[in-house]
Amino acid sequence: MACLADDGNRVVGVDVSISKVNLINAGSPSIVEKDVDGLIKKGWEAGNIEATDNYKTALRDADVSIICVGTPNNKSGHLDLTRIHAVAQDIGEALAESDRFHVVLIRSTVVPGTNEKVGTTIEERSGKKRRVDFEVVSNPEFLREGTAVQDFYNPPVTVIGTSSNRAFEIAKSVYRKVDAPVRKTSIAVAETIKLVNNSFHALKVTFANEVGSICKQLGIDSHEVMDLFCQDRKLNLSACYLKPGFAYGGSCLPKDLRALRLIAHDNYVDTPVINAIEPSNKYQKQRLVDMITETGIKKIGILGFSFKPGTDDLRESPIVEIAEILLGKGYDLKVHDKNVHLSNLIGRNKQYVNEKIPHLEKIITDDLDEVINNCDLIIVANKEEQYADLPSRYPGKDIIDLVRIEGGFETSRGRYQGFCW
Ligand SMILES: NC(=O)c1ccc[n+]([C@@H]2O[C@H](COP(=O)([O-])OP(=O)(O)OC[C@H]3O[C@@H](n4cnc5c(N)ncnc54)[C@H](O)[C@@H]3O)[C@@H](O)[C@H]2O)c1
The missing domain is CATH 3.40.50.720 (NAD(P)-binding Rossmann-like Domain)
Incomplete structure (x- = not known):
């Protein structure tokens, strides 16, 4: 007033x-x-x-x-x-x-x-x-x-x-x-x-407090840690990572989050917010399995297999886990990823694939048309340019989009589902 x-x-x-x-x-x-x-x-x-x-x-x-x-x-x-x-x-x-x-x-x-x-x-x-x-x-x-x-x-x-x-x-x-x-x-x-704003503000407060509690227990200056944290305006205090989509994965986030949670645990520090991140991420994967199951479709094509576009790293790629679950349930699967060539995989990346999906060579291809023509439900798991106009190119296909491909939302005609939009 x-x-x-x-x-x-x-x-x-x-x-x-x-x-x-x-x-x-x-x-x-x-x-x-x-x-x-x-x-x-x-x-x-x-x-x-x-x-x-x-x-x-x-x-x-x-x-x-x-x-x-x-x-x-x-x-x-x-x-x-x-x-x-x-x-x-x-x-x-x-x-x-x-x-x-x-x-x-x-x-x-x-x-x-x-x-x-x-x-x-x-x-x-x-x-x-x-x-x-x-x-x-x-x-x-x-x-x-x-x-x-x-x-x-x-x-x-x-x-x-x-x-x-x-x-x-x-x-x-x-x-x-x-x-x-x-x-x-x-x-x-x-x-x-x-x-949403106020919930995020509350999350920021509790996250910083949990970091503070861990640091205090270890004799580390939490204010110096968080000052440095806040100095990173590229990844930490930015729009980065704040788009609704699929679960996080890769070789770093899951590993280091687990490590921090266990440092807290081993030092008798309660960190319920940090502890809740992994279960929340797991739930996101279960949601996708539920969405796929609900379609009743058995021939599934996955576009993008590495944990993010532009890499062939499959370690802890959340979509690899989904493929593993679907194969276990008897689904007919085809995978497209232009960056993943099994013959080129080495080291821990190769080991991970061998453990998780030993027969990957039978289902993976770099022929996009082959995947699309042989599958009734397409899961878009990476934001590659070649997937951008799929809904308009294949209007009869059912699509579940995990990455919000360009134009997908607008040209849906009811056969397109955004994963969390
Ligand atoms: N306080 C903040 O800083 C803040 C910031 C952003 C949003 N909000 C939101 O703004 C809203 C109001 O918050 P607030 O802190 O000013 O609340 P408040 O309770 O301090 O003030 C609300 C006023 O509305 C009056 N009132 C109640 N019923 C009435 C009616 N039927 N007719 C006329 N007046 C009536 C009350 O007597 C009171 O003076 C809340 O939804 C709050 O979440 C508050």
């Missing part, structure tokens, strides 16, 4: 708490927060700020309403959205008496599906039509208490979840003084992002 008023908007706060309403109407903040007191006073003196417990008064001349009521956990841990729905009813009743197009921004943290329900409630209570008379936009808040004003003006991004261009432009104009890129997204994405 303080920042929006300072940006030149007239803001009317509505709250069920009369003491908060009274504070604002006396030009005082209702929270302790750096810089907010000065901004509230300034806005109040300029006549841009007032508060009420009456929705109808507040919405009489409003173009936009911002829902920012609390959404705490209920007893089971789900978000309690009763306040959101109570506000939706009140907004609906207030809009019944208005002829202006109105945009409702859901700023509170909610769960996917909330926007739809809020829209329906407002339609029912107001007798107005969504899209025609009003629109509901999902617009999550990213500020943090303690630095709220600073964060308000410098969020990482302004997310506006809507399919309506008209509502998007109005929502965008609310944040015209905010220094941040604006991202128009689907409603569902906007409703999901805040939960």
Whole structure:
């Protein structure tokens, strides 16, 4: 309220708490927060700020309403959205008496599906039509208490979840003084992002704490370790590794994660987050086996066999494990990988293949057409260029895509399944 008023908007706060309403109407903040007191006073003196417990008064001349009521956990841990729905009813009743197009921004943290329900409630209570008379936009808040004003003006991004261009432009104009890129997204994405952000932040805290606990036990300076960790902005603090897809594998990640987990274990340090990584990765592989089984198809082609494109390294390649499982279940398998030539494999790589898939030479080929023509279900396991337009080249084929091949999603025609999208 303080920042929006300072940006030149007239803001009317509505709250069920009369003491908060009274504070604002006396030009005082209702929270302790750096810089907010000065901004509230300034806005109040300029006549841009007032508060009420009456929705109808507040919405009489409003173009936009911002829902920012609390959404705490209920007893089971789900978000309690009763306040959101109570506000939706009140907004609906207030809009019944208005002829202006109105945009409702859901700023509170909610769960996917909330926007739809809020829209329906407002339609029912107001007798107005969504899209025609009003629109509901999902617009999550990213500020943090303690630095709220600073964060308000410098969020990482302004997310506006809507399919309506008209509502998007109005929502965008609310944040015209905010220094941040604006991202128009689907409603569902906007409703999901805040939960994902905060869960990741919690993961970061616990990961760093577990590293700290291990280091302390070993007499190593954990702050120096994590400072160095944070200096790596190529792999550690970057978009790297953050694309939903198949399980990790290869000769390094599984091995070194296991080593760190066991150092913790051997030194009596509990590290539940680090311990949970391997089971989570294993579960991802089971998911693929389940997806394949559910298709009922028995002739399977695997495109890409090494643990990542551009290498012939098969060690701990997660797709090798899947092949092993499928062969064990009697599936008819063909594998394509232009980088894997059995005659060239040496050392531990060769040993790994011999142990896991001793008859690999019978099923692997570098002839892509042979695999595709002889199989009814194609698993794309590496992001090689030659797999990019498979769905459009073979529209009748069932495809499970583990790597989100270019264009696959768009040309699916129902026979394409993204692995986790
Ligand atoms: N606090 C933060 O830093 C922060 C940051 C990002 C997102 N969020 C999200 O924003 C939402 C609000 O968080 P908060 O910390 O400001 O909550 P809060 O509980 O401090 O404030 C919510 C206000 O809503 C009022 N209220 C409740 N029911 C009402 C109704 N029917 N009509 C009018 N007013 C009503 C309450 O009296 C209270 O003053 C939550 O979903 C939270 O997850 C908060």
